[in-house]
Amino acid sequence: xxxxxxxxxxxxxxxxxxxxxxxxxxxxxxxxxxxxxxxxxxxxxxxxxxxxxxxxxxxxxxxxxxxxxxxxxxxxxxxxxxxxxxxxxxxxxxxxxxxxxxxxxxxxxxxxxxxxxxxxxxxxxxxxxxxxxxxxxxxxxxxxxxxxxxxxxxxxxxxxxxxxxxxxxxxxxxxxxxxxxxxxxxxxxxxxxxxxxxxxxxxxxxxxx
Numbered sequence: 582x583x584x585x586x587x588x589x590x591x592x593x594x595x596x597x598x599x600x601x602x603x604x605x606x607x608x609x610x611x612x613x614x615x616x617x618x619x620x621x622x623x624x625x626x627x628x629x630x631x632x633x634x635x636x637x638x639x640x641x642x643x644x645x646x647x648x649x650x651x652x653x654x655x656x657x658x659x660x661x662x663x664x665x666x667x668x669x670x671x672x673x674x675x676x677x678x679x680x681x682x683x684x685x686x687x688x689x690x691x692x693x694x695x696x697x698x699x700x701x702x703x704x705x706x707x708x709x710x711x712x713x714x715x716x717x718x719x720x721x722x723x724x725x726x727x728x729x730x731x732x733x734x735x736x737x738x739x740x741x742x743x744x745x746x747x748x749x750x751x752x753x754x755x756x757x758x759x760x761x762x763x764x765x766x767x768x769x770x771x772x773x774x775x776x777x778x779x780x781x782x783x784x785x786x787x788x789x790x
Contacts, residue, residue, distance in 0.1 A: 589622065592788035593629045596738055599786050600634070600717055603736060610681050612718045612733055614726040616779065617740030618771050619763075620747030622790035626740060627721035637680060637715040641722025643690035644672040650701030654766050662770045663778060669729040676712070677733055683714045723771065726779050739784040 596613070604611050615623050615630075627638045644667045654662060675688035689705040698704060726737040751760060781787060 588790055589626055589629055592626055592740070592790050593633060595788050596626075596630060596786065597633060599736065599738075604716060607716075610683065610714065610716055610718050611735045612677065612681060612720065613736045613738060614730075614734045615719055615721045615738050615740065616726040616784070617723060617742065617790075618744065618747050618775065619723055619767070620750040621723075621740040621742040622750070623721050623723070623740050626788075626790055627719050630719055634717060635715050636717035636719050637712045638719045638721055639672075639676050639680070639686075639712065640690070641667060641672070641720055641725050642693075643688065643710065644668050644676075645691040645693075645703075647691050647703040647705055651697055651703075652701050659769050659773045662766070663724065663727075663774050664729070666724060666770070667727075667729075669727070673730065673733070677718070677720070677730065680712065680714050680718050681733065685711060685713050687711045724774060726784065727774075728778065736786065737779075737784045739779075739781060739787045740790045741781065741787050742790055 596615075600611060600613065615627055617623050624640070627640075630636060631638050646665060646668050649665065657665065671688070676686045679686040687709050689707070689709050692704050692706040695704055695706075720734075726734060726739075748764075751763075755763070775781070
């Protein structure tokens with residue numbers, strides 16, 4: 582754990598230095614996409630960054646597409662899954678565009694804890710999330726540097742961790758049956774995204790966690 586904490590601190594300092602360089606004399610909020618595969622440690626890093634600067638963190642998982650039945654994902658091609666996984670328009674309208682305009686944002690997050698509904702879809706939480714504007718907006722989640730919103734992003738950061746280590750971390754925190762399904766549906770999507778859509782060389786900054 583000490584070694585992991587040290588890596589997190591190093592990664593945070595690297596990102597903070599780049600943000601400071603880009604926000605010098607800047608008036609508008611800076612949107613940072615904190616991207617990386619599942620289990621890379623993005624959320625932990627986002628929390629650490631949020632504690633060390635005036636930033637607002639937007640979890641991309643809050644905008645997972647709830648209306649697509651769970652069984653439908655395997656019928657989609659890998660590129661289709663990568664494109665459809667999040668409600669990009671709701672993310673824009675409810676979170677990113679208000680915050681970028683220095684206005685408070687309010688949205689209803691995807692409610693995984695409530696479980697599947699009879700039709701195989703999920704619901705959104707009945708409790709809304711509200712965030713005040715800040716000079717830096719951190720969009721935390723895999724696929725956060727997606728072309729669907731690239732026109733809004735000012736800094737793309739890849740948290741680069743080997744897949745074996747990421748899978749080990751996931752196994753420590755997730756239910757085994759959930760993980761089997763997750764790997765079946767999403768492993769190929771992450772490989773496609775980080776190879777074809779957003780390869781390592783396409784990011785502004787690459788850190789390890």
